[in-house]
Amino acid sequence: MPDTIEIPPRSGTAFALSKGDVLTVIDPRGMQVADLLAFNAHDLDEVISSGRTLDYAETIRLTTGHMLYSNRSRIMLEIVEDDAGVHDFLLTPCSVDTFRHFYPDEPPHRGCFGNLAAALEPFGVLPDRIPVAFNCFMNVPVDGATGKLAVLPPVSSPGDRIVFRAAMDLVIGLTACSAFASNGGSFKPIHYRIDAARD
Numbered sequence: 001m002p003d004t005i006e007i008p009p010r011s012g013t014a015f016a017l018s019k020g021d022v023l024t025v026i027d028p029r030g031m032q033v034a035d036l037l038a039f040n041a042h043d044l045d046e047v048i049s050s051g052r053t054l055d056y057a058e059t060i061r062l063t064t065g066h067m068l069y070s071n072r073s074r075i076m077l078e079i080v081e082d083d084a085g086v087h088d089f090l091l092t093p094c095s096v097d098t099f100r101h102f103y104p105d106e107p108p109h110r111g112c113f114g115n116l117a118a119a120l121e122p123f124g125v126l127p128d129r130i131p132v133a134f135n136c137f138m139n140v141p142v143d144g145a146t147g148k149l150a151v152l153p154p155v156s157s158p159g160d161r162i163v164f165r166a167a168m169d170l171v172i173g174l175t176a177c178s179a180f181a182s183n184g185g186s187f188k189p190i191h192y193r194i195d196a197a198r199d
Contacts, residue, residue, distance in 0.1 A: 002193045007034070009187035012115030012175035014123055016041060020197025022080070023164045023172065025136050025190065030158040032188040033177035035093050035112040035133035037120070038068065038076045041169040044125055046070045048077075050089045050132040060142065062087055068134060068164075076170060081163035084156040088138035090149065093130065094179040102181070109178050116173040123171045133173075136162050138182055153184030166197075 004026070007013055012035075017023055025034050040046035052069040054060055062068070063085050068077040094111035110118075117127040137156040140149055176190040177183055 002195055004191050004193045007174060007176045007190040007192070009176050009189055010109065010115075010178040012112060012119045012173060014116070014119035014171060014173045015194075017166045017170040017172050017194065018197060019166055019169050021166045022195040022197075023166065023192060024161050024195070025164075025174065025192050026159065026161045027084070027137050027154070027156040028158060028191050029188040030156055030160070031137075031154045031184040031186075032156070032190060033138040033154060033179075033182045034136040034190040035116065035173075035175040035177055036136055037116060037130065037133050037173035039123070039125060039129075039171040040070065040076075041171050044123075044129065044171070046072050046074070047129065047131050048134065050134075054089060060090065061085075062089060062134075067167075075167040077164040077166060079162065080165050081161065083160035084137050084154070084162065086137070086139050086155045087162065088135040088140040089132065090140055091132070091135060091138070091151075093133050093175070094177065094182070098179065102179075106180070111178045112175040115175050115178070120171065120173050125171065125173075135177070135182075138177070151181040154182075
């Protein structure tokens with residue numbers, strides 16, 4: 001069994017994921033979001049795409065069996081297991097500007113955007129290349145009548161996980177989200193582990 005790695009609250013990391021590897025993202029305490037990004041390890045201009053993915057899936061409820069596509073319409077990740085069943089691929093990573101907009105009375109925080117930018121910089125990813133993330137465990141219902149979005153506490157329970165299989169060599173960015181509303185008002189760690197592809 002590979003080691004489980006902890007991402008501390010309100011922080012992020014980045015790492016390589018080879019084709020065929022399996023990435024498990026775990027919410028150890030429940031109700032904690034993890035923003036996930038993916039880049040083609042051999043061409044950083046190819047990046048995970050919310051628009052392509054939602055277009056091809058024909059749903060905003062992405063779960064087991066769905067593929068996450070790149071901006072070039074190629075599969076980057078397949079969701080192979082999903083305990084929570086509720087995730088978001090509409091909202092962009094929180095940032096200093098997000099905090100100023102939604103939480104003007106709170107100290108500003110660099111948020112997932114800043115954490116992802118710092119973690120991905122050694123891989124050559126510049127901030128302007130950061131797209132909409134796949135927000136594991138984030139609960140963003142859409143009102144059917146008005147189209148209004150809400151950010152509600154995640155429905156994930158302690159130990160819930162979502163499991164991805166890489167369809168190409170990737171650079172992954174992953175966070176323990178920093179926004180108050182996204183995580184039910186408290187900040188908790190995220191765990192992950194990587195199972196190497198079998199020859």
